[in-house]
Amino acid sequence: MANLKHLALLKQGAVSWLEWRKNNLEIEPDLSEANLIKVNLRGANLSGVNLSRADLYQAKLISANLSNANLSLANLQAAEMIEAELIAANLIGTNLIDAKLINADLSSANLMGANLMGANLKGADLIEANMRGADFINANLMSANLSNSFLNYAKFYEAELIGAYFYKADLFKANLSNAHLGEAYLFGANLSQAELKKADLRWTNLSKANFTGANLVGANLRGANLSKANFTGANLTDANLDTVNLHKANLEGAIMPDGTIHK
Numbered sequence: 001m002a003n004l005k006h007l008a009l010l011k012q013g014a015v016s017w018l019e020w021r022k023n024n025l026e027i028e029p030d031l032s033e034a035n036l037i038k039v040n041l042r043g044a045n046l047s048g049v050n051l052s053r054a055d056l057y058q059a060k061l062i063s064a065n066l067s068n069a070n071l072s073l074a075n076l077q078a079a080e081m082i083e084a085e086l087i088a089a090n091l092i093g094t095n096l097i098d099a100k101l102i103n104a105d106l107s108s109a110n111l112m113g114a115n116l117m118g119a120n121l122k123g124a125d126l127i128e129a130n131m132r133g134a135d136f137i138n139a140n141l142m143s144a145n146l147s148n149s150f151l152n153y154a155k156f157y158e159a160e161l162i163g164a165y166f167y168k169a170d171l172f173k174a175n176l177s178n179a180h181l182g183e184a185y186l187f188g189a190n191l192s193q194a195e196l197k198k199a200d201l202r203w204t205n206l207s208k209a210n211f212t213g214a215n216l217v218g219a220n221l222r223g224a225n226l227s228k229a230n231f232t233g234a235n236l237t238d239a240n241l242d243t244v245n246l247h248k249a250n251l252e253g254a255i256m257p258d259g260t261i262h263k
Contacts, residue, residue: 001032001033002030002031002032002033002034002054003029003030003031006029006030006031007031007034010029010031010034010036010039010041010044011039013040014040014041014042014043014044017041017044017045018043018044018045021045028048028049028050029046029048029049029050030049030050031049031050031051031054032050032051032052032053032054032070033052033053033054033055034051034054034055035054035055036054036055036056036059037055037056037057037058037059038057038058038059038060039056039059039060040059040060041059041060041061041064042060042061042062042063042064043062043063043064044061044064044065045064045065046061046064046065046066046069047065047066047067047068047069047085048067048068048069049066049069049070050069050070051066051069051070051071051074052070052071052072052073052074052090053072053073053074054071054074054075055074055075056074056075056076056079057075057076057077057078057079058077058078058079058080059076059079059080060079060080061079061080061081061084062080062081062082062083062084063082063083063084064081064084064085065084065085066081066084066085066086066089067085067086067087067088067089068087068088068089069086069089069090070089070090071086071089071090071091071094072090072091072092072093072094073092073093073094074091074094074095075094075095076094076095076096076099077095077096077097077098077099078097078098078099078100079096079099079100080099080100081099081100081101081104082100082101082102082103082104083102083103083104084101084104084105085104085105086104086105086106086109087105087106087107087108087109088107088108088109088110089106089109089110090109090110091106091109091110091111091114092110092111092112092113092114093112093113093114094111094114094115095114095115096114096115096116096119097115097116097117097118097119098117098118098119099116099119099120100119100120101119101120101121101124102120102121102122102123102124103122103123103124104121104124104125105124105125106121106124106125106126106129107125107126107127107128107129108127108128108129109126109129109130110129110130111129111130111131111134112130112131112132112133112134113132113133113134114131114134114135115134115135116134116135116136116139117135117136117137117138117139118137118138118139119136119139119140120139120140121139121140121141121144122140122141122142122143122144123142123143123144124141124144124145125144125145126144126145126146126149127145127146127147127148127149128147128148128149129146129149129150130149130150131146131149131150131151131154132150132151132152132153132154133152133153133154134151134154134155135154135155136154136155136156136159137155137156137157137158137159138157138158138159139156139159139160140159140160141159141160141161141164142160142161142162142163142164143162143163143164144161144164144165145164145165146164146165146166146169147165147166147167147168147169148167148168148169149166149169149170150169150170151169151170151171151174152170152171152172152173152174153172153173153174153175154171154174154175155174155175156174156175156176156179157175157176157177157178157179158177158178158179158180159176159179159180160179160180161176161179161180161181161184162180162181162182162183162184163182163183163184163185164181164184164185165184165185166184166185166186166189167185167186167187167188167189168187168188168189168190169186169189169190170189170190171189171190171191171194172190172191172192172193172194173192173193173194173195174191174194174195175194175195176191176194176195176196176199177195177196177197177198177199178197178198178199178200179196179199179200180199180200181199181200181201181204182200182201182202182203182204183202183203183204184201184204184205185204185205186204186205186206186209187205187206187207187208187209188207188208188209189206189209189210190209190210191209191210191211191214192210192211192212192213192214193212193213193214194211194214194215195214195215196214196215196216196219197215197216197217197218197219198217198218198219198220199216199219199220200219200220201219201220201221201224202220202221202222202223202224203222203223203224204221204224204225205224205225206221206224206225206226206229207225207226207227207228207229208227208228208229209226209229209230210229210230211229211230211231211232211234212230212231212232212233212234213232213233213234214231214234214235215234215235216234216235216236216239217235217236217237217238217239218237218238218239219236219239219240220239220240221239221240221241221244222240222241222242222243222244223242223243223244224244224245225244225245226244226245226246226249227245227246227247227248227249228247228248228249229246229249229250230249230250231249231250231251231252231254232250232251232252232253232254233252233253233254234251234254234255235254235255236254236255236256236257237255237256237257237259238257239257240257241257
C-alpha cells in the first residue's frame with residue numbers, strides 16, 4: 001500500500017514533489033497500489049519510486065523521470081509517456097495498452113510479460129531491454145532501437161517495425177506474422193524458430209541473421225540483404241526472394257519458395 005504522506009505530497013503537483021525529493025534524497029517513496037488515474041505528473045522525478053500495482057490510467061507522464069522505478073503490474077493503459085525516462089525500470093507484467101511512449105528511453109528496462117498492444121513506441125530506445133513474452137500486437141515501433149534486446153516469445157503480430165533496429169536482438173520463437181519490417185536493421189539477430197508468416201521484410205538488412213527453423217511462408221523479402229544468414233531448416237514456401245542478396249547464405253534443408261528442399 002502507498003505511503004499516505006508520499007501520496008499527498010505527489011498530489012500537490014510536480015513542482016512541490018520535485019522540491020520535496022531534492023530535500024529528501026535518502027527516502028525511497030512508496031506509491032504502490034496508489035490511485036493515480038489521469039494524474040498530471042509531467043516532468044516529475046519518480047526515479048526509484050515504488051509504483052507497483054498503481055493505477056496510472058491515462059496519466060500524463062510526459063518527460064517524467066521513472067528510471068529504476070518499480071512499475072510492475074501497474075496500469076499505464078493510455079498513459080502519455082512521451083520522452084519519459086524509464087532506464088532500468090521494472091515493468092514486469094505492466095499494462096501499457098495504447099500507451100504513448102514516443103522517443104521514451106527504456107534502455108535496460110524489464111518489460112517481461114508486459115502488454116503493449118497498440119502502444120506507440122516510435123523512436124523509443126529499448127537497447128538491452130528484457131521483453132521476453134511481451135505483447136506488441138499492433139504496436140508502432142517505427143525507428144525504435146531494440147539492439148541487443150531480449151525478445152524471446154514476444155508477439156509482434158501486425159506491428160509497425162519499419163526502420164527499427166534489431167542489431168543482435170534475440171527473437172527466438174517470437175511471432176512477427178504480418179509485421180511490417182521494411183528497411184529494418186536485423187544484422188546478427190537471432191530469429192531461430194520465429195514465426196514470420198507473411199511478414200514484410202522488404203529491403204531489410206538481415207546479414208548474419210539466424211533463421212534456423214523459422215517460418216517465412218509468404219514473407220516478402222524483396223531486396224533484402226541475406227548475406228551470410230542462416231536459413232537451415234527454414235520454411236520459405238511462397239516467399240518473395242526477388243533481388244535478394246544471398247551471398248554465402250546457408251540454405252541447407254530449407255524449403256524454398258517453389259516447395260523444393262535445398263540441399
